[in-house]
Amino acid sequence: MRITFNLLALLISITAFSQNYKFGKVSKEELQEVINPIDSSATASYLYKNRKTHFQYLPQNGFNVVTEVHERVKIYNQEGYEYATKQIALYKSRNNEEEVSGLKAYTYNLIDGKIIEDKMSKDAVFKTETSKYWDQLKFTLPNIKNGCIVEYRYKIFSPFITNIDEYVFQEDIPIKKLEAVFEAPEYFVYKKNVKGYLPVTPKTERLNDKFVYHGVSNNTGEAGTSSVKKERYTQEVTHLTNKTSYDLLNIPALKEEPYVSNIDNYRSGVKYELSYTHYPNSSVDYYSTTWEDVVKTIYESSSFGDELDKSGYYEKDIDALIGSISDPVKRAYLIFDFVKSRMKWNNYHSFYTNQGVKSAYKDHVGNVAEINLMLTSMLRYAGLRAYPVLVSTRSHGIPIFPTREGYNYVVSCIRFPEGDMLLDATNKYAVPNVLPTKALNWQGRMISEHGGSTLIDLYPKEKSKNTIFMMAKLKEDGSIEGACRTMKTTHKALEFRENYIGVNLDDYLERLENKYDGMEISDYAVKNDLDLSQPVRESYKFVKENQADIIGDKIYFSPMFFLRDTQNPFKLENREYPVDFAYPSVTSCKIIVSIPEGYKIESIPEAGAFMMPDDLGLFKYNILPQGNKVQLAVETHISESVITPVYYAALKTYFSQLVDKQGEQIVLSRI
The missing domain is CATH 3.10.620.30 (C8orf32 fold)
Structure with missing residues (x-):
C-alpha cells in the first residue's frame, strides 16, 4: 500500500511538471480531466497559481509596488462556477490609489476534440467603491460549462510600499501548482510572518539589480556672479534585491466546518510587513516592529x-x-x-x-x-x-x-x-x-x-441562556399543536433583538416558520424587546405536521420534535483550527407532550447524561411519564467560547451522542 501511494504521488508530481504553464497554453489533457486526482470532492481546482510582487522605480513618484498575477482554474461542475468570477480589492487613500492594468482573461472549452477560446469582453469588468478606503474590481469570464478552464492575468500597481497583500498558499479548492515570488530592494527590510499549518520552505537569494535615477543639480555660474544654473542628469544606481521564492505542489483545500470565527485565520500564507527603510546616506526609518x-x-x-x-x-x-x-x-x-x-x-x-x-x-x-x-x-x-x-x-x-x-x-x-x-x-x-x-x-x-x-x-465568562418551555399535543395523524415560550439572556438576547427589532413582522414570522420547515405560527408576541435590563421573552402557538411515524397500531416520535438537532455539525476526521462558539451558553428545554386518546406508552428513552473532558460541555436528558403525558427536561451546556483542536475528537463524539439521544423515540401502542 505504501509503495502504491508513493508511486501515485510521483506520477502526480511528474504530470504537474510536464504541463505548460505559459498563459494561453491550456492542454486537451487539462480540459479532459473530470475530477481532481487528489480530491474527488473538489468542485474546481487551481491548475496553476502564480504571483510575483516586486518594486519599480518611477522618476516622478519613486518606488512603487507591482504585483503580477496569473491563475488558471479548472471547473469540474456547476458548484464550481463561482470560480469564474474574480474580485480584486484595491486600497486607496486621500491622494493615492492602487490600479489594475493588463487584464486579460479567457475561457477554454473542449468541443468535438478542439480547444475553443472565449475572450472576456471589457463589459464584463466592473469597478465599485466598497468603502472610503477600498474599491473592488470584479470580472466574470464568459461561456462557463462543466469541464471548462478559466485563465486570467493582470498587474496591480500600488504606491503603498508598507501594504503588501498577503500571499495566500491555501484556498477552498485544491491547488496543483503554486509559484510565488517576493522581491524588495535592499532599502526596504520586511518582516516575514507565516501562518497556517502547511509546511512551507522558501528559497532566498540576493541579486544584483539597478534602476535609473533622474535628478536636477544646481551649478553656480561664472566666477564673480551669483547666477545658478539648473541641470538635469541621469544616474544608474546599482543595489541588491532580496528575493524569496515559493514552489509548492498539490496543496489540499482548506475544509471549513461550522463554528469558526474566520477561516482565513488558519489559511496557510505569508504576510510581509515593512520593518524599516534605509536609503543610502540616510538614517534608518523604523516602522511597526513590535506591539x-x-x-x-x-x-x-x-x-x-x-x-x-x-x-x-x-x-x-x-x-x-x-x-x-x-x-x-x-x-x-x-x-x-x-x-x-x-x-x-x-x-x-x-x-x-x-x-x-x-x-x-x-x-x-x-x-x-x-x-x-x-x-x-x-x-x-x-x-x-x-x-x-x-x-x-x-x-x-x-x-x-x-x-x-x-x-x-x-x-x-x-x-x-x-x-x-x-x-x-x-x-x-x-x-x-x-x-x-x-x-x-x-x-x-x-x-x-x-x-x-x-x-x-474579549470573550464573556457568563453563560448566555436560552430557556424553552413547550406544551405539545400529539394527534393520531402524527401532527402536533401547542404553545412555546422562550427566554433569552445576554448574547442570545442581543442576537434576537438585532434580528427582530425594526424588521417587518410578517417577514420575520415567515423566516421563523421556514426555520422549522413549514410550521404554522399564530399569536406571536415578544416582551422586553426594548427593555435591555430584562431577558427577552417570546411566545407563540404552533401547528406542525409529520412529527411522528405511524406504523400499524403504533406511533413513534421524538419528544423534542422540531427542537432536536438532527445532524452532527462536526464531520471532519481531524480539525487543525479551533472551534469558536463565540460565547459560552446553556440551552434548557422543558417539554410536556400529551399523547392521543386511546394510546398508551409502550416504551420511552432512558434518562442519561454525558460530558466533555475538563467540563467543556455537559448534556442532561431526563424523561418522566405522567399518565397520558410525558415530561422531558434537556440541558445542553457549552462552557467555553473557544475549544482547541486537542479536544476536537471529544467534541465530535459529544455532539454525535447528543444528536443520537435527542433522536431517541417514544413508542405508543393503541389500547
Whole structure:
C-alpha cells in the first residue's frame, strides 16, 4: 500500500511538471480531466497559481509596488462556477490609489476534440467603491460549462510600499501548482510572518539589480556672479534585491466546518510587513516592529489620542446627566445609555476618527472610533478608569503579528475593583459586558493614558441562556399543536433583538416558520424587546405536521420534535483550527407532550447524561411519564467560547451522542 501511494504521488508530481504553464497554453489533457486526482470532492481546482510582487522605480513618484498575477482554474461542475468570477480589492487613500492594468482573461472549452477560446469582453469588468478606503474590481469570464478552464492575468500597481497583500498558499479548492515570488530592494527590510499549518520552505537569494535615477543639480555660474544654473542628469544606481521564492505542489483545500470565527485565520500564507527603510546616506526609518511601536503610533495620532483629550463639547450635557449621581457603576450606565441614544453608527469600522468626535457629537452620527472614543472620554470625565481597547472583528482576522493593519475596531473598558466592564455604544441593543458577536475575537489591546498597552480577554465568562418551555399535543395523524415560550439572556438576547427589532413582522414570522420547515405560527408576541435590563421573552402557538411515524397500531416520535438537532455539525476526521462558539451558553428545554386518546406508552428513552473532558460541555436528558403525558427536561451546556483542536475528537463524539439521544423515540401502542 505504501509503495502504491508513493508511486501515485510521483506520477502526480511528474504530470504537474510536464504541463505548460505559459498563459494561453491550456492542454486537451487539462480540459479532459473530470475530477481532481487528489480530491474527488473538489468542485474546481487551481491548475496553476502564480504571483510575483516586486518594486519599480518611477522618476516622478519613486518606488512603487507591482504585483503580477496569473491563475488558471479548472471547473469540474456547476458548484464550481463561482470560480469564474474574480474580485480584486484595491486600497486607496486621500491622494493615492492602487490600479489594475493588463487584464486579460479567457475561457477554454473542449468541443468535438478542439480547444475553443472565449475572450472576456471589457463589459464584463466592473469597478465599485466598497468603502472610503477600498474599491473592488470584479470580472466574470464568459461561456462557463462543466469541464471548462478559466485563465486570467493582470498587474496591480500600488504606491503603498508598507501594504503588501498577503500571499495566500491555501484556498477552498485544491491547488496543483503554486509559484510565488517576493522581491524588495535592499532599502526596504520586511518582516516575514507565516501562518497556517502547511509546511512551507522558501528559497532566498540576493541579486544584483539597478534602476535609473533622474535628478536636477544646481551649478553656480561664472566666477564673480551669483547666477545658478539648473541641470538635469541621469544616474544608474546599482543595489541588491532580496528575493524569496515559493514552489509548492498539490496543496489540499482548506475544509471549513461550522463554528469558526474566520477561516482565513488558519489559511496557510505569508504576510510581509515593512520593518524599516534605509536609503543610502540616510538614517534608518523604523516602522511597526513590535506591539509597543504599533500602539505608540496609533496613540500619538491626532485621530486617536488627541480625540480622547477633548471634552469641552460634551461637558455641560454630562454634568446635567450625572451631577447628582455618586455611584460609579450608575454613572457608567447613564453615560453608556446616553451615547447609545444620542449617536448613530454610520457602519464604518476604524480605530481612527474620520470627522472627529466634536463634529460627530454635533451631527449625532459617527464611525466606531468617534462613538467609542467619545464614550471613553466621557467616562474619564466622570472620574472612571476608562480605556480604549483595540479590537479586530471576526471577519477581519486575528492580529497574530505586530502590525497596524491588525486592528479595525475599538471599544471601551472601565476598570472596577470587581472586574472589567466592556462597552460598545455603536450597538443600540448592547448592554455592559455584552459586546456584539463580531467583536468577540480572542483578545483586545487596552491602551493606557501614556500609550502603553495590555491584552484583555474579549470573550464573556457568563453563560448566555436560552430557556424553552413547550406544551405539545400529539394527534393520531402524527401532527402536533401547542404553545412555546422562550427566554433569552445576554448574547442570545442581543442576537434576537438585532434580528427582530425594526424588521417587518410578517417577514420575520415567515423566516421563523421556514426555520422549522413549514410550521404554522399564530399569536406571536415578544416582551422586553426594548427593555435591555430584562431577558427577552417570546411566545407563540404552533401547528406542525409529520412529527411522528405511524406504523400499524403504533406511533413513534421524538419528544423534542422540531427542537432536536438532527445532524452532527462536526464531520471532519481531524480539525487543525479551533472551534469558536463565540460565547459560552446553556440551552434548557422543558417539554410536556400529551399523547392521543386511546394510546398508551409502550416504551420511552432512558434518562442519561454525558460530558466533555475538563467540563467543556455537559448534556442532561431526563424523561418522566405522567399518565397520558410525558415530561422531558434537556440541558445542553457549552462552557467555553473557544475549544482547541486537542479536544476536537471529544467534541465530535459529544455532539454525535447528543444528536443520537435527542433522536431517541417514544413508542405508543393503541389500547
